[in-house]
Amino acid sequence: MKKVTINSVAQYAGVSKKTVSRVLNNEPNVSPATREKVLKVFKELDYRPNPIARGLARNKSFIIGCLYDNPSKSYITRVQSGALEACHKHNYNLLIHPCELRGEALIDNIDQLLTTSRLDGLVLTPPFSDSRELIEFLKQKNINYALVASAIQDDDSISVCSNDEQGAFELTEHLIALGHTDIAFIKGHPDHSATENRFNGYKRALEQHQIPLQERLVAEGNFSYHSGADSAKAILDLNPRPSAVFASNDYMAAAVLKLATQRQLRVPEDLSIAGFDNAPIARHIWPGLTTIAQPVEEMTRQAVEQLILQISEPQDTVYQCVLEARLITRESTAANH
Amino acid sequence: MKKVTINSVAQYAGVSKKTVSRVLNNEPNVSPATREKVLKVFKELDYRPNPIARGLARNKSFIIGCLYDNPSKSYITRVQSGALEACHKHNYNLLIHPCELRGEALIDNIDQLLTTSRLDGLVLTPPFSDSRELIEFLKQKNINYALVASAIQDDDSISVCSNDEQGAFELTEHLIALGHTDIAFIKGHPDHSATENRFNGYKRALEQHQIPLQERLVAEGNFSYHSGADSAKAILDLNPRPSAVFASNDYMAAAVLKLATQRQLRVPEDLSIAGFDNAPIARHIWPGLTTIAQPVEEMTRQAVEQLILQISEPQDTVYQCVLEARLITRESTAANH
DNA sequence: CCTCCATCTGACACCGGTGTCATAATGTCA
């Protein structure tokens, strides 16, 4: 089985390789007859252009890099699946690059990544999408990028996020409507803008219902299950104990549920628990967690789609979009009595 | 900032680009003085070779593809992290390719993937690592590949797996030692060899302790949480009810736990539950699941490492290795009374 | 019928590296 290159196609079709190239790229100025003839040869020889050669000539790699640093496996796979969908649609590939925001040399690391892999663009997921330093660096290096779930308001950054503040607000209202007033809150990782947004939504709901914010009910987590377990301990040791706990993500909520169950507390009768994200674990445990569903795949898909668009034909004004988060009630929250 | 190419390095160092190339690839027949001089220029100009150009010249892409079709997000991320570790070590990149084993045109899909992305090799994770059809296709196309957790015994396939049969045996023995004799078993997806291996370990343990296998206690799952929930229903409806359930993975075990808790069964007092894989959920729920820990990252890391070795310098005899699985006891299993 | 312009096509250099081979420089031994 001989390799089929553009040369063999050209020879077989009796045209120059430039003409073949034109047909390949749907360029104008090819007569219908010639185009037809070349296309037929493509089929006959089962020709597939070599993306590496094309990449060299065009100085492109057709690869998008995806940066993440997140303890939630389900979040990561959802991000990947959205990104892959958009990439495949446009014949791009996805390079995954887990790395640490707090690493000693993030910029160097990314610089290295960019120059060794010749990425055409970068999708930044939290917490990278909130790193002004990184974004400045990319701008200066003239690298295309798109932000997922970023709080950064910046007219020339492609950005798709969901409305975390509103989601947290609705979830808190849901608890208030159930009669809860002592609602503990577990914060997320301080590097993520979601942490502040969710906390703001919680505060706004309390305020709106004239419930004073109690500092003692607020615990510092970092989105990991482990930090949730620590916070759970602090909260369940409180006296008086709150009647509800709102954790900034489902893993931490699961940790609260675990400890509560260990301590023979009945959920939701003795304690209501709510999370955020609608991770798989939220429905894999009993009672199922009331939570906020975010369209993670959709956010990433749109972000990558726009990124690729920007790469192929640079626009002056850039795509920015906020998607809705929505409340999902399960068994872990109930009326306070 | 001008682009630094091999030409500029050559000119700056006062040597030919071929000599620069030699230094780059650590080839012999370069005088120490010249090598030194060129290396210094590398540093000075911060030269990074263009992998695309190199790929074109060598007909290589320095990209490894990773195939998977698995409902477990944690399994996927563990696979990725092991694969990435090995890739980065050797300056390769990882292309992830989720796809369906049962898809109507798996071979076409892979063929497409290979020709459009010019992958240098493929890591197959279950269930692909058990697909003889796919392996035959890769052999015939002369594509390097490595099998992770495959049951296929094949002298010329790189393969790293863990001892699932032994793990299931030990877990079953653990239950038997606790006094259980009516131990239900939930099978995994029939396309995965792990399914049969784990079932075999279960059967061997029963046999060795002269406990007859009861067909009524065996349920058909497919590794998904959902299938676990279905099986759980069938098992908990049995009369008499078994005193223990061994699910072929932790997600299905979690489903059993959820249903048991919903039905007010106390775990482990009324029902012992065990899983397999040591997924994060096993320690995120209460009671924590007794399970078998598999070295997924390590398996994949070794597989990719050997794959890259095979690509760079083909060996006659090929690496094959079986890693140990190990029992982790948590709170979900206890003595039968 | 000739001019002019729009459309089509191909020759050729180029992207940034690597492989082949010839030649220059150096070392070894008789």
Next chain:
DNA sequence: TGACATTATGACACCGGTGTCAGATGGAGG
């Protein structure tokens, strides 16, 4: 010191595409 092997280096083609530009072709208009 000369013959020869060995090591070091560079010229040049090549990988498989794309960009540039010049030239060929064909139709409209005077």
